[in-house]
Amino acid sequence: MSVALIAKQTDYRLLPFRFMRMPEVGDSQVLITADTGEYLFVKDSDLPGIVHKRLDRQSALYKDLLARHFIYEPEIHTPFPEMAAQIRSRKNFLFGGPALHLFVVTLRCNHTCQYCQVSRAPLGDHAHDMSAEDAMHAVDRLFESPSPVLTVEFQGGEPLLAFDRVKQIIEAVSARNETEHRSIQFIISSTLHHLTDPILAFAKQYAVQFSTSLDGPAFLHNANRPTPEKNAYERTLEGIHRIRDVLGHDAVSALTTLTSRSLEHPKAIIDEYVKQGFKSISLRPLSPYGFAKKSSERLDYSIDQYLSFYTEALSYLIQLNSEGTYLSEGYASLLLGNMLTPFSSGYVDLRSPLGAAVGALVYNYDGDVYPSDEARMLLEMGESGLKLGTVRQPLSELLHSPVVRQLLDAGIAEALPGCSDCALVPYCGADPIEHFARQGDPIGHRSFSTFCQKNTALLTHLFGLLRNGDHSTQRVLMSWLARRSFNDLAQPGYGG
């Protein structure tokens, strides 16, 4: 090689990127990613050449690196304004303020789910209902958020048991919005056991959507969600059909809670969703919140067990989709959105800076305000340290509380030990509340973090499918990305 050529080849400069060897994706494959979200697979043997500026400027690799802003030529172009715009787009959720507002209108519930022992109250216990006054204070807080798009979600317990409060809030929000002109979506998370014709008529008037829990076929759902009459599955199904009759097919979405029993039945769970005509299924692992320790030992499972269930389920889903049945997996769709589009999916758990408080607020039945539903459930486990304040305090005060400051300290993934040099960080999140719940520390240790293990495994698996999967697998995944809808985005925690 001539001296002149070498001199020319040293002209480019490196831009910051992270790299990760991915044997799962292919022999000697290295993923390189930038904060802009751009990524590229390069050969392990190319890495020293890139870093030591020995690349041939005519090579395809050089052009790819240049186009995706991993390198730049200082005398020829300045990529920084374009990169800043890309980063701004990915972090756009920061500019809106809290968009997801969860109202816990009551803790009362007719179920006795084992994984929810400590966050429900008996049917007749009205002491665990939100007062009308607190509800109106919470509506004031909602409109103090500058977000032009707001999601108002009702949670419980079972919110339909306190439907008067739900009605009062929806009417008040709608009346106020005559002058506010925000885009507002109402969602009720419910077992649907207490649906009535007047509730459905009201839901139609205010375009309310429903999110329910369907854990699989009757044997699984009824085992996971016991009621005195042992007919939880039948009543939820009846509710789904009633909503579809009055409000339309897509006005109800469903979420799955996976217990250790569920992990034995990936195909049966998916077949049930196909049978009931859903377009999306969310295969989320059990959260470490809201259930008594004894139950957690019986119902919980290792992350490895979950991951082997998930990959089997995903492969079955891809097969069904390839054969013409559309059913996407919600979490995969959110991750694909983060990996393949210039925008963040908006899902609270996958944000950095964190989604809790910054993107979502929870108004508890007693008027206290929490940064997320998980933080509220920790309270029911005896941990009250994550309270931001009460509905009577202005939003600015709630968002300046010491808890928010502490969460922010632990809530920027790009600055966390373990994440700061992880190539997956542009597509992942920080989730300090999960780490606080599992490890007793909002920063946590990524080597022992199930959140990290889950996201590493799923992102790596998806990269592998995108790179090595056959044409039909890639087509299915792209179709999930293109058709992300209310069904995918109505997962708890979506607020953007």
Ligand code: SF4
């Ligand atoms: S949580 Fe794990 S996968 Fe996600 S960015 Fe941090 S180290 Fe990477």
